[in-house]
Amino acid sequence: MTQTESSRLDLLREQVLNGTLNRREVLKRSMLLGLSAPVIAGLLAACGDDDDDGDDTPAPTNTTASGGAQATEAPEDEEEEESPEADATEAPEDEEEEEAEPTATTAAEAPAEAGGGGLIRLLWWQAPTILNSHLSQGTKDYDASGLILESLANVAADGSLVARLAAEIPSLENGGVAEDGMSVTWKLREGVTWHDGEPFTAEDVAFTYTYLIDEATTSTTQGAYQAVESVEVVDDLTVRVNFNEPNPGWFGPFVGPLGMIIPEHVMRDYVGAAARDAPFNLAPIGTGPYKLVEFRPGDVVLYERNENYWDPGKPFFDEVEMKGGGDAASAARAALVSGEVDFAWNLQVEAEILNQMEEEGDGLLVPIPSPNVERILVNFTDPNTEVNGARSEPTTQHPFLQFLEVRQALTYAIDRETIATQLYGPTGTATTNILVAPDAFASPNTTATFDVAQAAQMLEDAGWTGSPRSKDGVEMKILYQTSANTVRQKTQEIVKQSFEEIGIPVEIKAIDAAVYFSSDAGNPDTASHFYADFEMYTNGPSSPYPISYMTGFISINPEIDLAQQSNAWSGTNEMRWVNEEYNELYKQAQVELDPAVQAELFIGMNDLIVNEVAQIPLVHRASVVAHRADLEGVEGSGWDSNAWNIKNWRLSGS
16 A cells, blocks of 8 residues: 555545545445455444444344353355354443444335335345245355245354344343353244244244255255254244253354345245145245245246335335346446346456446445455366266365365465455455455465466475376366356456466366355256366354354365255355365364354364365455445445345335
8 A cells, every 4th residue: 555545545434534524435445445355354343323223223343152251343244155254342241232333325214114125136146046044055145045934143344243033132141142052042022923923932943954064955054063062942932942062153043144034834845855845945935025926947036025024114116026046237337327126246347447337327336355265176076087977076185286286376376466456446455255254254374476387386295297288197187166146257268368377277267156155956967066176165153152154174074065966056165175174163163152262173174174164265355345335234244145134124214
């Protein structure tokens, strides 16, 4: 940063602290300055003058089961991955709960009556393909499900919990969190009903656990529940989650996009092998603010207002259209310039183009700081050898990526800085970490050097010679796949150029996002099949204690953890990477209550992933969305869906 830019940042900080700027102005000026996501998050956290609508009840900063404050970082968007950084804070035990800070616009006071807002048009250009979040492979599906289904709580931008189906957030003080860390008790809201009029009870929460933990269900969310021993119905409105051991991440199960509750009375016959055949997967009923009208997978979801929603006076909009298709650039233009849509998600578009669009139109561009990282996944299995009709099966080994010296050499041929600065601008920074938030868990140990000559020499020293490079009859060539997106294809081209310079031919493959992030077990082009050598996407934690995120790298139970034909490719370890040292660190992190030791464990896990080159981190991304300028109440969270609080959205002056 130049001296002039530094002075502008100092002035911006002073204006924030003086209360002379609102959140919108802070976001716009931060973009112009090219500030990183964590810096933007810190500035937003200091914007304390914007009023929240006060109808939700966020808890203080998440605490460990031992009662100590858990460091958190602010938000971000997530992509077709898991999803969803602020400065570490401590919550004094005797302080009252603080309201979560919004990250975009300020919600107006709730109207006396719900409805009246007409139709709101959303563009999730990566079209949803399923509406059962527990069988989802991507953020698009979690987000589309989240208008219908609800969790016990959501995660706000600052990492605090916001009560949803829960009547309150459990804590040591209210007796919800057991002092020994072995359980958490949730009190549920009274008077909540499913869309068909049946009452919502603790039985539904317990059933959801029974459903998703069954191995034959092949749920994609089961990793978030590995620490759970049982879910106990105390009474109709009280449920206790019991853990195998003291659990510092008690707020993982039933919270956020991985925690949506499904109705026992509808799904009781679809547990296990029958799960994939449930009509509910395409036509769910929930407790959420909107009911399903029509779903055309890969195209559009139409919703109508839930007239019996438990939150009085909400939602404001009568109908919602969540349209899929197109690409990020056309989505940005539709929201910023033409006004064809009211909200556009995940605008992975070059920053220069986005800023130009915002200047041309009337829409508002909003970067949401996030814990998400664009990364390359490395296949440890053979994508070209067929085993019982499937490829990339864990019983095979990759012909050259199985060797650490090869994987390490390839990292030297990846120009992260160019990718970050030229393609992402102020919405992304080059990173060498897979886990970038919360800040206490971000490793200071990893480094990266872009040096094509060094990469070539390392391959030469390892015996991989010639062009194309080969050794012992094995010839190097790479199939590199990702979703169709201009930024991603340009990233592929940058990597391809360097790899071919060192004698490795690269074939680029771009797959429609609706297919790539689909949970269709019969489609070989999904990311979970990973029938390629490299694949790329964005992912990040959906909880400030990111144990469920780190589940994506374990191999404790290979039949479940590794994506493969036998589990319908629901395993979250898509690289099929097996590392016992990592497994042991993960097991310790599941039960460790000391924040300092927690940090050591998560940093250790990150460093193993990076140093063993199971994945190659590229860019720490902000989530960028756009919406009409008069849309209020949008509170982006990098830990949760961009539409997690759509019940609060409304138009200014209405």
